Every structure is written in structure tokens, then in C-alpha cells.
Amino acid sequence: MLAAALFEAGQHSQAEVARMLGVSRQAVHQWHQAWSKGGTNALHPGQQGADTLLAPEQERELISLILQGPGTHGWDDQQWTLARINRLIKERFGRCYADPSGVWRMMDRLGLSWQVPAVRAGERDEEDIAAWRTQVWPRVKRGSAPVRGVDRFR
Incomplete structure (x- = not known):
């Protein structure tokens, strides 16, 4: 481990x-304490953190269940919540988290987003938005003079 080599060199x-x-x-402070007591071998990775609630194959199955959508599992409003995912875990695997933050941390570790997608207005015109961003916003942002050739009071 590089940290051990740096500690041994004593230059940093x-x-x-x-x-x-x-x-x-x-x-680094924790590593240094472990290194001081047990040398380089004390810094080799071992079991870190708490055990996961589900086995890796169960986590893969959970991901596929989540990707099926909440409607498949009886929630017709098409939204997953941490409580619903925890309930799915309990029903499918017989285990559950005592706190919703455990579900959130697991979702984050598995690369799943808990965020609800933004709802876009049906009237949204992407071309107008792109034109505004490229033509109007740069002028407004710079604080430049009003658009030339446009007389608002005629």
C-alpha cells in the first residue's frame, strides 16, 4: 500500500x-495508527463496513424486480419509494432494513437512482429553448445593450 511506503519514508x-x-x-490518521501498531500488514484491505443485507445474487434479482416497475408489484402510481423497496425486499427475501436510509445506501451502492424524473410540460418547445439559450441568454448574462433593431415602443 502506498500509504505505508509514505509513512515509512517519513518525509510527508x-x-x-x-x-x-x-x-x-x-x-490517513486511522491508517497511520494501524500502521504504527501493526506495520504494513495492518493496512491490507479486509472486511470493511457492515455486512450487506442481501447476497450478491439477491441484489441482482432485486435490481431486476425494481426495473420491472412499481406497477408490476401492485403500486399503480408508478413511483418507487424507499419504504416500498424495503417492503419488496421483505416480501421477496424475508429481510428488511430497520431504517429507510439503509435502503437508500444500498440503492446508491447498486448504482440505482432514487430520484423521480422531472415532469415536462406538453407545451415545451425544445427549439425555442435552444434558441433562447444560445442567442438571448449570452447577451443577458453579459449585461450588454438591448437587442439592436428592435424597437419596443413603435
């Missing part, structure tokens, strides 16, 4: 090691 502070490795100073 913990803050410098954190910047070099792109991690927090707190993480």
Missing part, C-alpha cells in the same frame, strides 16, 4: 499524504 505529514492520495486526513 499526514495532511500531505491525504492530499497525495486524494483521501481525507481522518482516513
